Amino acid sequence: MMKVPRLASTMLAASAMTTLGAVPVFLLSAQSVFVRSDLKFDEAHFGLAASCFFASAAVAAMLGGRWVDRLGRRRSTILAGLLACAGGVGMAVVAHSYAVMVAMLILLGFANAALQITSNLSLATAIPLNRQGLAFGVKQSAVPFAILLGGISVPTVGALVGWRWTFGIAGIAGVLVLASAFNLPDDKGARAKVVVGPERPPTGAMALTVCGMAVASASVNSLGAFIASWGFEVGMSPAQAGLLMAAGSGLSIIARILTGHLADRRNGGNLAVVIKQLLIGALAFLAISVGTIPTLWVATIIAFVLGWSWPGLLLFAVVRVGRGATGAASGALQAGAFVGGAAGPVLFGILVSHTSYPVSWRVGGGFMLLAAGLLALARRQFLLDLAVRPLIR
Structure with a gap:
């Protein structure tokens, strides 16, 4: 049986990955006044940008689920961390136009799908069946938590040092996800079964x-x-x-x-x-x-x-x-x-x-x-x- 500290750490890691995947669109929403003023676009274009995030996540989730099964937990975590890091850093560093911002949001949508599905795989394979209900409950509680993070990002970071820093922090979190993958066992054998x-x-x-x-x-x-x-x-x-x-x-x-x-x-x-x-x-x-x-x-x-x-x-x-x-x-x-x-x-x-x-x-x-x-x-x-x-x- 999995020890309690390991059980809790696996649940919290999955919840953190889910939060990281969901939070970009809430960061954008909460700081929309700053972002729209900086990049010069209106509410209609803001809505389109948010929709691009969700649409890319939907396509990636539908097409990428089987790839996650093939890659296994460790390699999927590496991929998810890379995507989250690239998207977050991209928003912070190179998103100086509306078009580039949308491109970065599409990339973050891919990251969202990868983070969500990988965390699902982690819970299904690493958590005992009699604790998976709690595990998925903890994981999905990350979504309203991401809403709260988006809200508090405005007075704590966005209004003080600029909206780009909030996405830069998300990119750094992607690096942490990437690093955590190397502590996971190599599941090459598990990937053989499709x-x-x-x-x-x-x-x-x-x-x-x-x-x-x-x-x-x-x-x-x-x-x-x-x-x-x-x-x-x-x-x-x-x-x-x-x-x-x-x-x-x-x-x-x-x-x-x-x-x-x-x-x-x-x-x-x-x-x-x-x-x-x-x-x-x-x-x-x-x-x-x-x-x-x-x-x-x-x-x-x-x-x-x-x-x-x-x-x-x-x-x-x-x-x-x-x-x-x-x-x-x-x-x-x-x-x-x-x-x-x-x-x-x-x-x-x-x-x-x-x-x-x-x-x-x-x-x-x-x-x-x-x-x-x-x-x-x-x-x-x-x-x-x-x-x-x-x-x-």
Whole structure:
């Protein structure tokens, strides 16, 4: 059995890699005023740049998952560290025009995919099965943590020494990831096995799961992007709206870890829990649309704590039925998350501009219901497949 310090260090390393992968777009968002002033571009071009980050991550995750399975944990970590270092240093040193900045964000999108999938592989191969739920919960808590890092980067670094330094620090963190790879065992033997044919996850169930992930991610990322603006619209001060956002993000971190811990105490049934969380999230979105400050506080906390605590649990569930193709299965799921992350806020913003915030929140709730339905269909297919091809542990 893995010793506790080693168990914790593996979880924290995976969480740190996930944070490093996700944080560039939040650094860009939090410091957009500085970056746009320096490089002379408008809000529309800012949105395009952020979408390029997510789009490149989605493509890399979809196509690169199997490569991670082939490369193994050590070599994948080296590759991820190199990409993160190059992208971060590039943003800090050579991004003196909009075009170069977008190119660096695309590179950082590739790094995000590599870091995410490699950390998934690390947890699936180095963490005992009875602790993987907690491990994936800790890992996915890194995303709201990255949002918090993006926010505090403005007063602590960006406003003092310039936005480029924040990306330079991220590049240095990439060097640390690269260095950490040389402490990992050479898994050349593990790379020889490539899962094909009947041992691959069921294609139909995976496709439904990826679609469900994309639809749900579109809704919850819109929550993260617009809840503060909606709070201001209904009468909150900017400080109160920021506090609401911080409270939701902080509690979401705790909820994701707790959700993962509880998953380790169950023997399966994780997709059913995810579906229930999405249904609760849909109701929270409807309550958010009411537009009163007390309702907004309660509904937003519920949306963050229950409606957005499922990513780690869904990832854990998919990895468990991945049949040895951890990189390919988790890569496809991460691609769905990236597509939803890119498309959701853009579509939500368009909907707000053509209708209203209340209508947009209700549509977001409808998307959560759709995601729950897609995952319910996927769960049925996974169960049918498991009846024919039981997992061997």
